[in-house]
Amino acid sequence: MIKYKLLCKNCKKDFDSWFASSNEFEKLKRKKLLTCIICNSAKVEKNLMAPKVINNNLSNNNKEELQKFKDVKKVVKNYQKFIKQNFDYVGNNFAYEARSIHYNNKKKEKGIYGTASKKDLKELKEEGIETQIVPWIEDKSN
Ligand SMILES: [Zn+2]
Numbered sequence: 001m002i003k004y005k006l007l008c009k010n011c012k013k014d015f016d017s018w019f020a021s022s023n024e025f026e027k028l029k030r031k032k033l034l035t036c037i038i039c040n041s042a043k044v045e046k047n048l049m050a051p052k053v054i055n056n057n058l059s060n061n062n063k064e065e066l067q068k069f070k071d072v073k074k075v076v077k078n079y080q081k082f083i084k085q086n087f088d089y090v091g092n093n094f095a096y097e098a099r100s101i102h103y104n105n106k107k108k109e110k111g112i113y114g115t116a117s118k119k120d121l122k123e124l125k126e127e128g129i130e131t132q133i134v135p136w137i138e139d140k141s142n
Helices: 022-030 060-086 094-103 118-126
Strands: 002-008 014-019 044-046 087-091 111-114
Touching: 002 022, 014 022, 060 087, 087 094, 094 111, 094 118
Parallel strands: 087 111
Antiparallel strands: 002 014, 002 044
């Protein structure tokens, strides 16, 4: 078994996936059977942004880029901290919870955050439920 870090070019989500072999990965990719766990897009690539790659032999230019990346990461982290403190995490139930608040006119002290598929977001929008997509860095990817 081989674990690859994959990146969805569509929604920018990165995730890990296991394959029997590198051949299996190529085969699935060729048949477009490799899809994003979030938005189902077939535009999934091996994630070349793995830390091992960006930390190797950096030119000055790349160091600047890396610093920018770190700055952005810091901003995103602060943003995440704010969301964690002020919103309730509902995980994969985001669409359900958002509808429940919208249709039952439930007044909540806190907003909610979680994950939803592109299809969910589209449907929510059609129902007049406002959502916002935020960049997210998993804590473990430090
Ligand atoms: Zn995706």
